[in-house]
Amino acid sequence: MTDSIYSNLKQLGGATVMPQSLDEAELERVQNPQADVLYNVRFTAPEFTSLCPMTGQPDFAHLMIDYVPGEWLVESKSLKLFLGSFRNHGAFHEDCTISIARRLADFLEPKWLRIGGYWYPRGGIPIDVHYQTGPIPEGVWIPDQGVPPYRGRG
Template structure:
């Protein structure tokens, strides 16, 4: 089993938060079970970015599910990458798909899906969903567990 983490630059040491998604470094580690189809889930219930027109903050609950290939994303680097959107102006759709496509480019997973459950802007929540294709057979993929937005009533 390959546990080589010698190439990691962020894990186990203080790291300055990246100021932009482009500046953020996503790191990966070898999958300890290559050839086994299993699901990895990351939930980011307090994701923030900025509206590109008003610069007001936008908030989302992101759920990222993927079936690894040869690589896993290193979680600290993912947290730092997601935090780099705090000062980034982009529409909900752009943020959600940019995150998913960057993960696909870095990891080459067997399958990936993202659910971006955005809190209301102008009184209307916007949910954004994307996946790379059909999930592999035999993998248990639970519901993302984020209830539909409900107002005060």
């Protein structure tokens, strides 16, 4: 593995500790061996957790991240640890969702990225936050995120 596109990965294949803050979370990427093809990658995080910045109470969301890679792919374990670092992060739903999107877009430089943050109700109101970097590249199949309007999520 020393002479491969994976040789710079530090977290995959070894014991890791959940980062305690966003500053500790390290995203990792690998070269996309299929960079000449337009395709969609989807990550689903149905148990995303952050903290309310006012009360410190936990907030829960179902995140759907779609991206059309360019030269880089995000390494999935590093993404899992990055998302897990929000468990100790206090921010409103909108800020969490957009912060994830912007960090991924800046780090990966994808041809296109979309995130849907489907937040479970607090105070009786669910909040859905959607963001994308621009129009979907022509010729790429992007399935619907499939998360229905709130009627109880699961």
